[in-house]
Amino acid sequence: MKEQTSIPKHKLGRAASLAGAGMKVGVNYLRYKGTKVLTGKDEKDKFHERTAADTYKTFSKLKGGPLKLAQILSMDKNLIPEQYSDEFSKAQYSAPPLSYPLVVKTFQREVGESPTEVFDTFTNKAAAGASIGQVHKATKDGKIYAVKVQYPGVADSLHSDLAIVKPIAMRLFQLKAEAIDPYMQEVESKLLEETNYRLELERSVDLAEQSGGIEMVRFPKYFPEYSSAKILTMEWVDGEQLDVYAKSDAPQEEKNKIAQALWDFYAHQIHKLRVFHADPHPGNFIVKDGELWVLDFGCVKEVEDDFYEGYFRLMEPAVFQDREKLKPALYDVSLLLEEDDGPTVEKLLDIFQESISLLNKPYLAGVFNFGDESFFEELAAFGEKTRNDAELQAINSARGKADALYLNRTFFGVFNLMGMLKAEVDTSKEVAHRMQKT
Secondary structure, three states, X not given: OOOEOOOOOOHHHHHHHHHHHHHXXXXXXXXXXXXXXXXXXXXHHHHHHHHHHHHHHHHHHHOHHXXXXXXXXXXXXXXXXXXXXXXXXXXXXXXXXXXXXHHHHHHHHHHOOOHHHHOOEEOOOOOEEOOOEEEEEEEEOOEEEEEEEEOOOOOOOHHHHHHXXXXXXXXXXXXXXXHHHHHHHHHHHHHHHHOOHHHHHHHHHHHHHHOOOOOOEEXXXXXXXXXXXXXXXXXXXXXXXXXXXXXXXXXHHHHHHHHHHHHHHHHHHHHHHOEEEOOOOHHHEEEEOOEEEEOOOOOEEEOOHHHHHHHHHOOOHHXXXXXXXXXXXXXXXXXXXXXXXXXXXXXXXXXXXXXXXXXXXXXXXXXXXXXXXXXXXXXXXHHHHHHOOHHHHOOOOOOOOHHHHHHHXXXXXXXXXXXXXXXXXXXXXXXXXXXXXX
């Protein structure tokens, strides 16, 4: 992969790049409409493929907020067409890396020394790159380290970047401001946290300690003495990224055990700790010697008790299967609003009842087979239906609490990882524990 020798830092340059992406969207759309008029062919798929590639190219060059938005949107297959989720998924762990001289500058600015003055060896090329930073392999005194180095200027350009990205995303995905605003707010608030590697170090150590009793789940050691606000150093872990492992010829029985460990890890954090790893993409997990390693706690979400109780009350079959009980529960979490008229309430009751039923399928099964593609086909069909429902799109009030975005994103992200592994998972313990808590 070709390295980047610079990242546009100044607002004007970054704005110009994003404006250029917006213009490409417009040109692609005119080409799509023109072809449809001239030939009668609806080549919407080609329009989405071309536009997704053009947009990702710009976002990956700028890093930071635009690339993080791409990463988050790629995990919500109910929100955007699959061409974008497929293309934007590259942001999870394969963004173009920065050249070594820029890495050296970061080290000199942060610790006053070059990487080779801090470590005995330090790779010139990144082992992995994502939205916030990239990872290099280093050695010192016989130990091997993974050193995450933050991209320059990520935090400084965050707010202005997202202000320009918002109308582009709205045009691309035909979203109203009310639909995308929570995503923009999530990106901005969580990205600011993710740019603080000292905070990530504290969270990583704390959550690893509190999650240490889960069978087959492991965490790397962290090294504060080699870390700073922009540099994070941890133990190097050899192994296969979860998506690579999923495609391997490992026995399905072993894959089921890895999937169960991942499932139990999230159940423990969400239901017991009420603080959880909110970035379930395959680049954050490694399989080594039949164990699951969790590598990154940059994106962490805390769930308040009041929200937890209201959210998981919706998941109780006695509630979501009974519209008369579901209605007040939806009002409690602001998914229904006092100003909604009768038809709006009935429409939203239909949508929420269906969506909660889909989300609950794995839990109500006791043991669920994520290798059954029909489940994911149902999710995709539901997402397509809601995106194209003009009546639903006309209901434009912002709804729910931002906390739900993190939980929904995490649940469906975990579902996707289970599907990747084609795993059969025991969900009964989590359901029993959840019912005790609500």
